Amino acid sequence: MSEPALQLTRCIAADHPAFAGHFPGRPLLPGALLLAEVMEALRTSPPLSARIGERPTIAHAKFLAPIGPGDELGITVHDEAHGLRFEVRRGGVLAASGRLLPELAVQ
Incomplete structure (x- = not known):
């Protein structure tokens, strides 16, 4: 497997407004907010980004796993041929995974 193009840690604030109503x-x-992270x-x-x-x-x-108030997330991104x-x-647990494709050019 290739080396990650990006690795960083983000902490989800315990007082994030989404937690008040979900659930x-x-x-x-x-x-959707995890994808925003x-x-x-x-x-x-x-x-x-470019x-x-x-x-x-x-x-x-x-x-794959819930993210709650105060959780620390490790985000790893691999640059591949098509995206x-x-x-x-979250800790050692895989909480989410996916693939992003480049924005389509408007012609």
Whole structure:
């Protein structure tokens, strides 16, 4: 397997507003916001950000383990021939994975 193009850690704030309504008694970070965390991580790398553009296509995404208040996430991105592959881990547990394809050029 190739070396990661990007590896970083992000912490989900315990007081994130999404936890108030998703779900009472068992707060979980919604999948859309987890994908937003991946996109924010990509923005820290100008070459990767330029490669996929402002609005990449989500080729697929799997959400495998819950993310809760205060969780620390390890985000790893691999640059592949047809896009970017990402993994999000919470501790040693794979919480999400997927593939992003470059934004289509408007003609």
